[in-house]
Amino acid sequence: MSPDSPIRERIREACAMVRQKTPLAQSFTNFVTMNLVANAQLAAGGSAAMSFLPDDIVDIDDISGASYINVGTLLPSYRETLEKIAQVFFERQSLWVLDPVAAGLGATRTAILRSFANYPPTIVRANASETIALCGIWGISLGPDSHGGMNRPAGVETVDDVDSAMPYAIELARYLRAHNSTHTAAVAVSGECDLITDGERSFRLPGGDAMMTKITGAGCSLGGVTASYLAVSDPLIAATAASLHYNRASEKAGAVAKGPGSFQAEFLDALWQTQPDEICASDIIESR
Numbered sequence: 001m002s003p004d005s006p007i008r009e010r011i012r013e014a015c016a017m018v019r020q021k022t023p024l025a026q027s028f029t030n031f032v033t034m035n036l037v038a039n040a041q042l043a044a045g046g047s048a049a050m051s052f053l054p055d056d057i058v059d060i061d062d063i064s065g066a067s068y069i070n071v072g073t074l075l076p077s078y079r080e081t082l083e084k085i086a087q088v089f090f091e092r093q094s095l096w097v098l099d100p101v102a103a104g105l106g107a108t109r110t111a112i113l114r115s116f117a118n119y120p121p122t123i124v125r126a127n128a129s130e131t132i133a134l135c136g137i138w139g140i141s142l143g144p145d146s147h148g149g150m151n152r153p154a155g156v157e158t159v160d161d162v163d164s165a166m167p168y169a170i171e172l173a174r175y176l177r178a179h180n181s182t183h184t185a186a187v188a189v190s191g192e193c194d195l196i197t198d199g200e201r202s203f204r205l206p207g208g209d210a211m212m213t214k215i216t217g218a219g220c221s222l223g224g225v226t227a228s229y230l231a232v233s234d235p236l237i238a239a240t241a242a243s244l245h246y247n248r249a250s251e252k253a254g255a256v257a258k259g260p261g262s263f264q265a266e267f268l269d270a271l272w273q274t275q276p277d278e279i280c281a282s283d284i285i286e287s288r
């Protein structure tokens with residue numbers, strides 16, 4: 001992507017707006033990484049609120065710029081609760097991000113994710129295996145020889161690479177645009193070289209530090225920060241800006257950290273310190 005692409009100015013503007021407006025993006029997320037989600041949203045410039053009760057979620061939605069649902073840890077009540085919340089978001093045309101953590105693993109998680117097909121999010125943020133598995137659960141395939149779907153549960157970590165998930169991500173983004181209530185969407189597939197697509201345009205985002213795979217919550221917190229950006233920009237720009245912010249910050253953290261513990265602390269500092277001009281100047285490889 002050329003240095004003078006209009007996309008870069010939209011990314012810079014989104015980064016500036018998150019800092020200026022401190023948008024609230026609420027989260028219904030897992031217990032393992034909830035604290036990092038909130039701290040990453042604050043370090044990126046946003047504000048956070050975590051809730052698990054449908055009526056509370058709706059009240060917070062009234063004052064939120066976007067919301068985030070992450071299915072990493074489940075309780076028995078979630079089977080009904082999460083479908084109801086997604087339906088309310090759909091009816092209210094609320095903007096929201098889904099992280100389908102461990103998609104394909106377990107009957108309850110699969111039933112919850114399947115229910116979201118009727119009330120889909122604005123953005124799906126996932127690793128490659130979760131992206132492929134979610135397409136299988138929602139009946140989105142690439143044709144007779146595609147392998148995606150429920151037969152590839154990977155747990156929390158990916159067992160696929162971003163390149164193999166790319167055709168699925170493109171179809172998934174097209175599904176979101178056709179079926180969600182705002183008809184705008186993006187899919188962010190994280191990995192060694194991230195992919196962001198709206199079903200028409202696709203960006204590959206090289207860089208970032210591999211130590212991100214050694215802290216739990218790197219992906220979950222990226223989902224939360226993506227929601228912070230969605231509160232101030234359109235889905236394609238929000239997903240791109242959040243992922244670029246993460247990559248530039250993780251590179252800074254990787255340069256000074258001595259292991260995963262100091263890396264996480266250095267990463268939060270770097271999220272806070274990394275500026276819009278640096279983020280929008282990132283290497284972005286566009287493919288159509």
Ligand SMILES: Nc1ncnc2c1ncn2[C@@H]1O[C@H](COP(=O)(O)OP(=O)(O)O)[C@@H](O)[C@H]1O
Binds near residue numbers: 190207
């Ligand atoms: N090999 C890697 N090198 C650099 N950055 C990576 C690598 N793998 C993942 N990341 C980054 O870590 C963050 C979380 O991605 P990932 O680990 O794929 O999500 P999840 O934790 O949901 O599986 C993203 O910002 C992604 O770009």
Ligand SMILES: Cc1ncsc1CCOP(=O)(O)O
Binds near residue numbers: 030071217218219221
């Ligand atoms: C370990 C674990 N178990 C259920 S959720 C979770 C955290 C996953 O975090 P991430 O997807 O960001 O690695």
Ligand SMILES: [Mg+2]
Binds near residue numbers: 099101102127156219
């Ligand atoms: Mg994850």
